[in-house]
Amino acid sequence: xxxxxxxxxxxxxxxxxxxxxxxxxxxxxxxxxxxxxxxxxxxxxxxxxxxxxxxxxxxxxxxxxxx
Numbered sequence: 001x002x003x004x005x006x007x008x009x010x011x012x013x014x015x016x017x018x019x020x021x022x023x024x025x026x027x028x029x030x031x032x033x034x035x036x037x038x039x040x041x042x043x044x045x046x047x048x049x050x051x052x053x054x055x056x057x058x059x060x061x062x063x064x065x066x067x
Contacts, residue, residue, distance in 0.1 A: 006035045024049040
C-alpha cells in the first residue's frame with residue numbers, strides 16, 4: 001500500500017494546502033485528492049514540483065507499507 005505523507009510535510013513546513021496549490025500551480029481539489037490518498041496516479045512533473053516547493057525527496061512524500 002502506498003501512503004501519501006503530504007499532510008505531515010505541510011505541517012512541518014507550516015504551510016497550508018492553499019499555499020502549496022498556488023506554489024505548484026495545481027488546484028486545491030487535485031492536491032486534496034492526493035493528500036487523502038485517493039489519487040490513482042501522480043505525474044512525475046507534479047511530484048517534482050512538490051519536491052521543489054517542499055524541499056524534500058519523493059520518498060518523503062510517498063512511502064510503501066505492506067497491507
